[in-house]
Structures are given as C-alpha cells and as structure tokens.
Amino acid sequence: MATSCWFTFLAALSVISIGVRAVPAPRTLTARQNAVTPLPSAEIVAFKPYTWYASTAYCEPSSTKAWNCGENCNANPTFKPVESGGVVNETQNWYVGYDPTLNEVIVGLSPGDLPFIIDLEVILVPLDAELFPGVDPNVLVHAGFAATQNRHVPPWLSAPGVIAAVKEALSLYPTENVTVVGHSLGEFSLAVIAVLCPHLPLGTGAATALLHAVYLPLHLPSDVNVRYIGYASPRVGNQAWANYVDSLHISTTRINNKEDPVPVLPPIEVFGYHHASGEVRIRDDDIWVSCPGQDNPSDQCSTGAVNFLNSNATQHPGPYDGVTMQC
Ligand SMILES: *[C@@H]1O[C@H](CO)[C@@H](O)[C@H](O)[C@H]1NC(C)=O
Ligand SMILES: *[C@@H]1O[C@H](CO)[C@@H](O)[C@H](O)[C@H]1NC(C)=O
Numbered sequence: 001m002a003t004s005c006w007f008t009f010l011a012a013l014s015v016i017s018i019g020v021r022a023v024p025a026p027r028t029l030t031a032r033q034n035a036v037t038p039l040p041s042a043e044i045v046a047f048k049p050y051t052w053y054a055s056t057a058y059c060e061p062s063s064t065k066a067w068n069c070g071e072n073c074n075a076n077p078t079f080k081p082v083e084s085g086g087v088v089n090e091t092q093n094w095y096v097g098y099d100p101t102l103n104e105v106i107v108g109l110s111p112g113d114l115p116f117i118i119d120l121e122v123i124l125v126p127l128d129a130e131l132f133p134g135v136d137p138n139v140l141v142h143a144g145f146a147a148t149q150n151r152h153v154p155p156w157l158s159a160p161g162v163i164a165a166v167k168e169a170l171s172l173y174p175t176e177n178v179t180v181v182g183h184s185l186g187e188f189s190l191a192v193i194a195v196l197c198p199h200l201p202l203g204t205g206a207a208t209a210l211l212h213a214v215y216l217p218l219h220l221p222s223d224v225n226v227r228y229i230g231y232a233s234p235r236v237g238n239q240a241w242a243n244y245v246d247s248l249h250i251s252t253t254r255i256n257n258k259e260d261p262v263p264v265l266p267p268i269e270v271f272g273y274h275h276a277s278g279e280v281r282i283r284d285d286d287i288w289v290s291c292p293g294q295d296n297p298s299d300q301c302s303t304g305a306v307n308f309l310n311s312n313a314t315q316h317p318g319p320y321d322g323v324t325m326q327c
C-alpha cells in the first residue's frame, strides 16, 4: 500500500522533473575533493550506537524517558535519560540524555505526524529569527520542517523543550559534546502525496535534527561541540542554507541506504533544494562510502546514483549495518 503510494508519488515527481534531470548540478569542487572513498570499518562500527539512537526516536516518549523501549534501548544500555517530549501520533517525539560510554549528550528526534504537517510546505522560507538569531535572510529552509521544529502552540514546543533538556544534561554530566540524531524525511510533500497517500508514515526526524543541530549552538556556551548524524535525510534548504551549514563548526553526517529516494528529494532542479556536505552512502554491495561535497554527483553517491527509475522506497528504513529504523 505504502509502496505503491511511493511509486505513484515518484511518477508524479518525475513528470515535473522531466527535461531538467539532464542539467548537471553545479560543481564547485575539484575532482580530487569530490573523490569517493570506502569508509574504514572502524568508522562504520563507530556509527552503530547513533544508528540505534536514531531508531530509538521512533519509540514513545514514556518509554524513552524510562529507557525501557526494548531492543533499541537495550542496544545502548548505559544511557541516562534526562527528558523526553512529544505526543504520540500528534507531534514530533524527542528525547535527550547522556551516554557515559560515548561521554556525550544525545538528542533524538522522531518523525513528525502526517496529518498535521502535510500540505504545500515544500516552499522555502527564512529561518525563525528567534531560534536562529543573526542568520542571513537569504538562507531558506523547507517551510514544513521549520514549522515542525518551531510550533509556537502546544504541543509543538519541541525547540524550547529540547534546548532546556540539553542545558540540563550538560549541567548534570561532565561533557561538552552533543550529538543530534534522526531518521527520515518529513513531508517534503507536494499536494500529490497528501492526496494519494494520506496514511503514508512520513517523518521529519533527520531533517529537523539538522535544524536542531544548527540552532543549538546559537543558544549554548561556545565551548559546547554539536554534531549531527542523520539517516535518510531529504534536502532541507536552498543553496545558501547548504553553504551556511557547511560554514558552521558543526560536524554533519548524512547516512543513506542504497536507492532510497528520500535523500534526493525535493529535487535540486525543480525546487532549488541542496544538501550540505557530509554524505555517507551504503552502496548496493553493502560497502559504505564517503561522498564529500554537497550533492556529490558520483554514481556511488545518492545524488548521482538514485533516480526515478531505480529508486526503491523499501530501502528507506534501512537496514543500516543491521539496524532497521523502527521501535
Ligand atoms: C498511533 O497510530 C498507530 C497507527 O495508526 C496506531 O496503531 C497506534 O495505536 C497509535 N498510538 C496511539 C498512542 O494513539
Ligand atoms: C568532543 O568533541 C570534540 C570536537 O568534535 C572532539 O575533538 C572531542 O574528542 C570530543 N570529546 C569527547 C570526550 O568525545
């Protein structure tokens, strides 16, 4: 059911994209800087706890607060939860806590809820000036992702709740490092997907996780290091946004699985969306490769490899090194 919705949606998308797919993405990096290399196995292993943390965000807030959510929680057994929020099936869930093994504060963001976020929000809007003080107004992001992060009415208060919990975690535990994780797309949606696929479980985990990773340092002491590890993130903003993210002193990694269509949406050509740097892609042969630059055009990387004909939405939840995103 969901899969056929995906294909209908992708078919619609390809109709809009037709004729522009042939236009190559602008290449601002030299071939050497763009070189795709296999990831050392030690780095793949090091991602594993974060993969479980991203999957954990699918669990209900009561179970992440108590850290009794089953397989996902058991995979990171030393975690000390600080606070969880969100209303199941109504808004984005999140949790914040401390991992003594990694000596880091972890922020997990779940998918949002479809009925509230589906509409014509694919348009690009400036960042909220209160959450992102001093950011160039030419930096534009997806209206739906921005709204999900910054609802000013309950129960959408995820941004202030997350920042208060991060401050509390930093005061309770001896670390200055914060890693924000999440999986999935959000409703990059066109009207077509809302009409054709009203029950498709889209999420905003990875997209709003990136927004959180960018805004958190603006509200935390300068000695705090914020890092972002997102799974299957769609494009979040425009070229100025991608450049802005790359200019910040935050480490950003997007891990993408095979022919998952989400990382290549919304299309560059139609809506002017671009990814910041930091893709890691799992190839069809299960080799993990590092794809430097923004939207690396190599056929080993999502932007170069995934198109309407070969995209495979069943690969969206993973598995990522054996972890499938679900509670
Ligand atoms: C959330 O929605 C799912 C799917 O419709 C349903 O199975 C589940 O019971 C709902 N959970 C709550 C707490 O309402
Ligand atoms: C904290 O983050 C910084 C910068 O990313 C890194 O160099 C350092 O090793 C991290 N510290 C710990 C304890 O992980």
Ligand SMILES: *[C@@H]1O[C@H](CO)[C@@H](O)[C@H](O)[C@H]1NC(C)=O
Pocket (backbone or CB within 6 Å): 312, 314, 315
């Ligand atoms: C889509 O992905 C699934 C899961 O990896 C795989 O089993 C299936 O063969 C793929 N479909 C195609 C057409 O490649």
